[in-house]
Amino acid sequence: MTVRDVVSRWRAEQLRFERLGALVDGAKLIGQLLDEVESAAVADNDEVLSLAEAATESGYSPQHLARLIRESRIPNAGRVHAPRIRRSDLPKKPPTLRSARPRMHLLGVGPGQVARAIVAREEEAPR
Numbered sequence: 001m002t003v004r005d006v007v008s009r010w011r012a013e014q015l016r017f018e019r020l021g022a023l024v025d026g027a028k029l030i031g032q033l034l035d036e037v038e039s040a041a042v043a044d045n046d047e048v049l050s051l052a053e054a055a056t057e058s059g060y061s062p063q064h065l066a067r068l069i070r071e072s073r074i075p076n077a078g079r080v081h082a083p084r085i086r087r088s089d090l091p092k093k094p095p096t097l098r099s100a101r102p103r104m105h106l107l108g109v110g111p112g113q114v115a116r117a118i119v120a121r122e123e124e125a126p127r
Helices: 001-020 028-048 051-058 062-070 111-124
Strands: none
Touching: 001 028, 051 062
């Protein structure tokens, strides 16, 4: 059972309880929900992915992941000529940082034109 299955199951339970006007023991209900979520999370981590699926989730290319398997930096959960990667063994590509300042882009104006305009303005200014 996946996490998505657990969520849809509990949404259905919510609607059923609402329809019936059921009064339940909150602690028992939450305990059961958490048990199911934990087991689904464990099952998700144990899922074996193809290189294409692993590339989509990790952000690395399938070729890079295959190289990591060949170098034994990631365990191969498949066969020699059909490598697979367990989701819990996936490396995660760190997000790239964007620069704080956006680059200024002047349409139709080059850096030389900007420099000449600044010099011309300074020459016109009284001293």
